[in-house]
Amino acid sequence: MxxxxxxxxxxxxxxxxxxxxxxxxxxxxxxxxxxxxxxxxxxxxxxxxxxxxxxxxxxxxxxxxxxxxxxxxxxxxxxxxxxxxxxxxxxxxxxxxxxxxxxxxxPFSFIGLTSEQNASVTFANRMGLSKATEALLWGSKMSAEELERSGxxxxxxxxxxxxxxxxxxxxxxxxxxxxxxxxxxxxxxxxxxxxxxxxxxxxxxxxxxxxxFEQPAPAFVNDEGLPVDEDKELTLHRGLKARQISMIALGGAVGTGLIIGSGTALRRGGPLGLLLGYSFVGGYATRFVDPALGFALGWNYLMKYLIVTPNNINAAGVVIRYWDVHGKVHIAVWMVILIALIFFVNLLGIRVFGELEFWLSSIKVLALIGLILMGIIIDLGGNPQHDRIGFRYWDPENVANAPMGTYKTTGSKGIFLGFWAVMVNALFAYMGTELIGVTVGEAQNPRKNIPKAIKRTFWRILVFYVGGVFVIGLIVPSTDQNLFVATSAKTGAAASPFVVAANLVHIRVLPHIINAVILIFVMSAANSDLYIGSRTLFALAAEGKAPRIFKKVNSHGTPWPALLFCTAFCFLTFLNVQKSGAQVFTYFVNLVTFFGATTWMCIVYTHIRFMKALEAQGISRDQLPYRAPFQPWGAWFALVVTFVITFFKGFDTLMTPVNIPNFITSYIGAPVFGFMWLGYKLWYKTKVIPPHEVDLITGKREIDEEEEQYLAQQATLGPRTWKQRFWDALPLAFVTSILATFLAYAYIVSPELIQQAFFTSVAYLNTTGTNIFKLSVHTPQPSQPVPMASQSISRSVTKKVLDHFHLAPGSGFPDHPHRGQATVTYMIEGSSQHEDSAGHKGKLGPGDVQWMIAGRGIIHAEMPLFLPDEPNPMGMQLWIDLPKEHKMTAKLSRNEIPTAFPEGPEGPVQVKVISGKSFGVESPVKHLGGCWYMDFQFKASDTTVFQDLPAGWTAFLYILKGSLKVNESESHEQFHTLVLSSEQSENGVAITSTSPDARAVLIAGEPLDQTVVQYGPFVMTTREEVQQTLMDYSTGKNGFESAHTWKSKIGASLM
Missing domain, CATH: 3.90.226 (2-enoyl-CoA Hydratase; Chain A, domain 1)
Incomplete structure (x- = not known):
């Protein structure tokens, strides 16, 4: 040298x-x-x-x-x-x-630093991102002879x-x-x-x-720390392995589109539409097509990252609002902090950025695995309510229009529009998966590792994206008002459907953990987007396609003028100060989706041109290290589908009422791209390159030489050590251990859980047969609230849901609404307190009963009281459907419970008559829907009582303690529910204790000839009524006027 x-x-x-x-x-x-x-x-x-x-x-x-x-x-x-x-x-x-x-x-240009002083790392993107991938696969080094021929x-x-x-x-x-x-x-x-x-x-x-003078030569070492010949270090340092490439590519793609944007998609398309939409969408330009296309594509790609970075900052602000619902700290303060954070990380140079992003990507992938497993556990019943959800939210009896959703209108048209809206959201979510091409220039043995990484990325996207949205569709109803949708009454605080799911099953701490993980997701995405944007602008400047000032770098090798320019665009997120976060998110999604989709279409079209050039020059695709399947039809299909989705992505903006801002942001990218392409073409008079003249050879020889050197180097290293093999196997071992732990947990909790998990979507039991149906439930744990038995009696009877709760400190039921039903709270041990938006409040002691008929709407809280010399509160709450004519009736009452003694006060059994009649004792409660509710307490085994019931009623028995049998059935243990049909309870029911301390509640109901449509605490008779109830609650009208202003004092500790 x-x-x-x-x-x-x-x-x-x-x-x-x-x-x-x-x-x-x-x-x-x-x-x-x-x-x-x-x-x-x-x-x-x-x-x-x-x-x-x-x-x-x-x-x-x-x-x-x-x-x-x-x-x-x-x-x-x-x-x-x-x-x-x-x-x-x-x-x-x-x-x-x-x-x-x-x-x-x-085609190379300088994008980063790898040594102490100003050291250049090259990356092919003179022709745009798509060209970069192919150029590095084939090689791009031109000899002196080639340079002379080209002029x-x-x-x-x-x-x-x-x-x-x-x-x-x-x-x-x-x-x-x-x-x-x-x-x-x-x-x-x-x-x-x-x-x-x-x-x-x-x-x-x-x-x-x-x-x-002699200049000190920098020391070069390879990945193993061995010195290498400087004369051979003339191109990129190929240090990325296949697992690292696919991890960074996947981590870069997993962001707001899946974690937050899927909420909007679920809302519009329903769980099935969400699944179908995400399953469906899962430098070439200049060299293979036209320099004008390469210019337009380069700037189009830059504009995508100028917009997607503030989009992620906006999403991070929305996530932070989950902890600051009342806006004590202005959202602009958080935005400034976040922008400053990613700016300084990028300013520190490629070393800091690269190391940070690899580990953040790893955390994101592991966190996503955890979220998916969490969703499965919640769905199978591993939640405080022990509620096995299954496919409940896919059932139209539980969620209106399920499993598809409707958007903008109803019926088939609304279903189609909802599905198409999901396609647009899915397109946005997948943006960034093409970034695997960016790593080509730094990949060891790219002909082997890049195809391997592409295949791995495909399967991981299938698992994480499609699996993730499938789980979301299972655990969150598409009609939930907390999903991330821009409405006048919502700020989108609990934006992620994973957070919504945790809140629905009353897991209080987990939503905060999930929200923190999501904040890492979006901040990592913003950080990498700012990096890519600044490097893209630097590359454009190096190629003479942007002002030369953006070529300057600092001592860390960071192109600071380009970084400052891209950071300035981050302040677009301050639009969120005036608009709702959801609406700003929609604007950014529209812009990013168009720019990203245009990039995809250019990549696909360039690939089509590449294949035509191969054919025109007599080169077989078999010579390529990776051959995409189903070509060229697969490429044409991707091009047409992406174009159609992009063309119609703003269809909803033209429907009544017309949304001009959304229309502009949906399509403004089209004239911008066209102006750049046509302007460059006319100014420089470029022409489309004929297939037989496309350069397919440049750089191939260098790749061949590098591959030979790499294989020779690998041959000298010998077999891999046990430590290296252990490290390679660690990710698979980790995932396997997580799955094994989950299955073991499911089996320990309930051996029947796995078998029954996906067969619980039918929310009603058909009790017209002759058998008694026994439902297994879980033993209540004193450390957490466990609503125990939750099952309907029949489609044709009053719908009843019975919760057996056992509360510990830190638990309870804070503010929540009701409409169209009655709740009966019966305290067995300990005390609780009640407070509602109608002004009622008070204490319930052992043996007390409270009847609350919700009427048009009520919001209330029920919290435990932990008093000296009293056990932790335990009780039961019964939810009763009301006849249609009494749905809007409101009433609150507390009554003394009379006791019946079938064999006298000293006899072996007593009956607490909460409502109805038993052995000559009648409760003062006259329930609107016709419901009897009794507590049978036995003092000796082999004691039988016969409880009369009105003809035609159905009933069920829940065993609180000990064991007993009904009629001539076998004995049943504690915490089981026995459901009887109207034929089985036609004249009454015989209850026999088989243990000396047996205790059970009997609930019987008069059949109601009406449809039951339930959404959480709202029980109505038609889907339209449920939808109106949701609208009333979200807007604070028709009985829910205090929905957004009233807060209970007793529930404040858990809010």
Whole structure:
């Protein structure tokens, strides 16, 4: 490696800065030398540059800037490789000569740093992202012969011609005079004469002084820490393995689209529409199509990241609002903090960013696995309510229009529009999966690892995206008002459907953990998006397609002007200060989706052109290291589908009422892209490259050589050690252990859980048969609230849901609404307190009963009281459907419970008559729906009582303690529910204790000939009534006027 030298001979200065490696790193001593050199050469008539450096003066002026503004003739003598900035700087010279061994990486540009000083890392994106992937797969190094044929250099000279360099230059310059217009001819003659005068003086005068100094060479090591030959380090350092590439690509893609945006998709498309939509959507341009397309694609890609970064900042602000519902800290404060955080992370350079993003991507993938497993556990009943959800929210009896959702209108049209809206959201969610192409330039053995990473990414996306939205559709009803939808009454605090799911089953701590994980998701996405945006702008500047100021970098190698420019766009997120977070999110989704979809279409079309070029030039696809299946039809299908989704993505904006802002943000990208493409094409008069002229060979040889070197290096390493094999197997072992733990948990909790999990979507039991149905339930734990038995009796009877709760400190039932039903709270042990929006409040002690008929709407809280000498509160709450004519009746009452003694006060059994009649004792409660509710307490085994029931009623028995049998059935244990049909309880029911301490509640009901449509605490008779109830509650009308203002005092500790 030659040392940098300066030769001063009379009126001619020669700067020689040849470094045969990609780094061209210069120390502070070099800066001083170059600064002095530039001052000296300013006094010289001409400059001869041998080699092309990346350098700065002490005043932080790029040498390239100084050269480009220099008034003298500049001649470049290229006698080695020119990469990155070096290649870009060649454009500043009037004439370029090269020795035969010289070569240049034409499509490369500088994007980051890897050494202490200014060291260049190259990345192919002169032709755009799509071109970059293919260019690096094939290689992009051009030899001196190729450079001369393309006209990039003027002439090749051999080593023996070097002494006559100026003579060759003179001859070439004179040859160029033919065909020039007079003005250009005069200017060129003056330049030539000036050049020749300097040549003549230099040849007659000996060198008046030469200064030479040695420059310390940076130490190069490979991934194993072994030194490598600097002369071979001329291209990217290929250190990424297949598992790292796919992890970073997947982590970069997993963000707001899946974690937050899926809430909007679920709302519009329903669980099935959400699943179908996400399953369906799961540099080429310049080189293979047209330079104008490459220019437009490059800027289109930049604009995507100028918008997606503030989108993620906005999403992070929405997530933070979950902890600050009342806005005690202004949202703008959080936005400034978040923008500053990602700015400074990016400012620290590629080392910090790369290490941070790898681990954040790993955390994101592991967190997503945890969220999916959490959703499965919740669905199978592993929640405080022990409620096995199954496919309940896919059943139209429970959720209106399930399993599909409706959007903008009802019926088939609404279902179609809802599904199409999901397609648009899915398109946004998948944006970023193409980033695997960015890692190609830094991949070890790309022909092997890139195909492997693509296949892995496909399966991981299938599991995480499709699996994730499938689980979301199971555990969150599509009609839930807390889903992330822009409404006048909602700020979108609990934006993520995973948080909504945790709240629905009353898991109080978990939503905060999930929200923190989601904040990491969106901040990581914002961080990587800002990085990609700044590097994309830097690359455009290096290619001459953006202002040159964006080429500047700091000492860490960060393109700080480009970073500042992209950071400035982050402040678009302050639109959220005036608009709801959900609406701003929609605007950004519209813009990003169009820019991202346009990038996809350009990639796919360029791939189609690439395949046509292969065919036109007689090259078989079998020679490619990776062959996409179903080609070319798969590519055409992707192109057409992406175009159709993009074209119709703003369909809803034209429906009544017309939404002008959404329409503009949905389609503004089309004229912008068209203007850039057409403007570049007309200005530079570019043409579409015919398939037979497409360059398919450049760089292939270098990839071949690198592959041979990599395989040879691997052969010398020997077999992998047990530590390396253990590390490789660790991810699979971790996932397997999580799954095994989950299955073990499910089996321990209930052996029947796994068998019955996905057969619980039918919310009603058909009790018209002759058998008694026994329902297994779980033992209540004193550490948490456990609503125990939750099952309907029949489609044709009063719907009853019985909850057996056992409360511990820190638990309870804070503020929640009701309409269309009655609740009966019966305290068995301990005490509780009640407070509602109608002004009622009070205490319930052991044995007390409270009847509450919700009427048009009520919000109340029920919280435990922990008093001295009393056990923890335990009781039962019965939910009763009301006849249609009494749905809007409101009433609250507390009554003394009379006791019946079938065999006298000293007999072996007593009956608490909460409502109805038993052995001559009648409760004062006259229930509107016709319901009997009794508590049977036995003191001895083998005691039988016969309870009369009205003809035609159905009933069920819940065993609180001990064991007993009904009629002639076998004995049943504690915490089981026995459901009887109307035939089985036609004249009454015989209850026999089989243990001395048996206790059970009997609930019987009069059949109601009406449809039951339930959504949580709202029980109505039609879907339209449920939808109206949801609207009333969300807008605070028709009985829910205090929905958004009233807060209970007793429930404040859990809110």
């Amino acid at each position: 030659s040392a940098p030298t300066l030769h001063v001979a009379d009126n001619l200065a020669t700067i020689q800065l040849n470094r045969p490696n990609t780094l061209n790193a210069l120390t502070s001593e070099d800066y001083e030398f170059l600064s002095e050199t530039l001052r000296k050469v300013d006094k010289m008539p001409d400059i001869l540059l041998q080699g092309v450096p990346f350098a700065r003066t002490q005043s932080n002026t790029d040498l390239s800037d100084a050269l480009s503004s220099h008034s003298k003739i500049l001649v470049a003598l290229l006698n080695g490789p020119a990469i990155g900035i070096a290649a870009a700087m060649l454009g500043h010279f009037d004439f370029i000569y090269a020795m035969p061994q010289a070569w240049i990486a034409v 990039f250099i003027n002439k090749i000279f051999s080593a023996e011609d070097a002494p006559g360099f100026h003579r060759l230059a003179r001859e070439y310059l004179l040859d160029r005079l033919d065909g020039l217009d007079p003005a250009a001819l005069l200017s060129t003659k003056r330049m030539i004469q000036k050049f020749l005068d300097a040549d003549e003086k230099a040849s007659k005068s000996p060198s008046s002084g030469t200064r030479t």
